[in-house]
Amino acid sequence: MSNFVLRRIFLAIPVLLGIIAITFALGRMIPGDPCRAILGEKASQAVCDAFIERLGLNKSIPEQFTIYLSNVVSGDLGVSLRFGRSVTDLLVERIPVTVELAVSALIFAVILGIPLGIISAYRYNSTIDVATMLGANIGVSMPVFWLGLMLAFLFGVILKDTPFALPPSGRLTAGANYPAFYEVWGLATTDTASGFMIFVSRLNVLNAVLTLNGTLFLDTLRHLVLPAMAVGTIPLSIIARMTRSSVLEVLNQDYVRTARSKGLSEYAVVMRHAVSNALLPVVTIIGLSFGGLMSGAVLTETIFGYAGIGKTLFEGITARDYSLVQGVTLVTAAAFVIINLIVDIIYGYLDPRIRLS
């Protein structure tokens, strides 16, 4: 097993380097004067000279890449023009918001998608199967930002005065201010908190648990529902389809027939024998969904006024903030690789055939 894990990690390293190389190449493709493009038209010659010196833009391409690589490895992703801050600091603050949204969306997708897939496979070609598959087809065909707008309209306007009304915007009720866990615990103040503390405290659900704050917890959840539904719909559709085809395949296997013929209850046959084996491939899909979740977050966060990396990226694009766009691309791609690495390892752990082949 440790051999398998090491081999997988070893294989991921060239991909990570490749990602850095591509983001580097993107930076070199900026048309025109890179300094004025990155720092703005009004940058003075002295500032530009210093900037070019710092990034080594007057050096050869391999040397420039070495500088970029060492900057990235040491956590320096440049300075955001739009926000006037280091991209790394900005991301430490914004990533937790997106992580919280992506995880909620994934939970929504898994909790609904797997049972729907199982039921569809078990009741193959029934009304519920056809309806689920049609729904899944529609789910992957919808633009996620449109779904977000429609959900905001449905829950924020049409259902406004019913118990189902949900806030269509923001992470918390406007004006509400909840203390971070490090303040409650007396570890640090807002000014002295470390990057890690800020990161954790920005995960509102976790912060609510750490500070035992029920109001914060409920407020966060209420604001999470709509964006999570919007972002989670595509993964939900994919997971439902995958689960269905996987369970269908397993239900026709000999050992399932054996289980039936020895008189096991239908529940035991389906849930214990069929489903537990059928869910293995679904694990991989959950890893692959991450890319969709991130793209979804980029497109929906602005709609719901969610200050995560999606909204940050959006603001960066509008301001043509190259360092920020480059940084966000690099960090999400790296996270994508690492998450799939973890999923691969879990998969190898669950299925010996994978790790021994």
Add this chain to the structure above:
Amino acid sequence: MTTANPEVVRLKVGQKPSRETRGIVMETISNLRRNRSAVAGFIVIGLLVMIALLADVIATHDPILSMIGLPGETGRLPARPPCVALLGCADPQHFMGLDLNARDIFSRIVFGARTSLRVGTLSVIFSIIAGTTLGLVSGYAGGWVDNVIMRLMDVLLAFPSLLLAIAIVTIQGPGLENALLAIAIVSIPIYSRLVRASVLSVKEMEFITAERALGAHPVRILFSQIFPNTLTPLIVQGTLGVGTAVLDAAALSFIGLGAQPPLPEWGQMLSEARNYVFTAPHMVIFPGLAIMLTVLGFNLLGDGLRDALDPRLNRS
């Protein structure tokens, strides 16, 4: 989906090539006709192509013309809700209402079909050409060539595709052409991997060895013998790819990187209307429905083609 059809397999055995080719085509068509999702997809796409071709006839107004100051148009025009005479609306008829600039949304959606279909098909054609070439070379050459190409494809696949497209367009500058290119670039790896896998599976077959023994040039073998065997998965993936490309193009336009105003494009229309969903929902509902139906059509047709072209292919 439908159950496996044994007839296709039967036709492949013991028939002359010319008849077999025709047989498979006819067989595929009859398979497609029996496949509900393929028929639905085909109808949707057919209608869409018609709308795009006949946009000048179907559209009731000029898609970029503001109604303000036109004879007969009275009252507050920007963002006016739909007005259909059949439903008893006495004002000038606008099936889907007017947008913020008092342009007719129905006409903009009709003309938007042109933009979306063009971007969708062109970007897929571009990435199929690039991906197929890379995949053929990679699979047939093997060795370090294969290694270099495939590692590059692995790295491209490691990016969430829409995010990479966003990064490319941000740096190259917003616009429909750049968006189209970016969408094409990020989907090259899908096609190159697909083609490479097909090449590897037929490369060692006896008819290729025979061809080689006859002294055929490798390029000839590659294009006249190996390439036709990669067509089935390419057609299926290409059809599904158009749907994805339409979706991605809409997303890029939505964040202001794709089509620029006043060009009628669905994603761009949504982008303009995003802040008015609570006050003028009609500006949001219709462009979104248009995108959804288009993508759904291509997805259904792609799934149906997969079933009809090769019953052995995995169905999910």
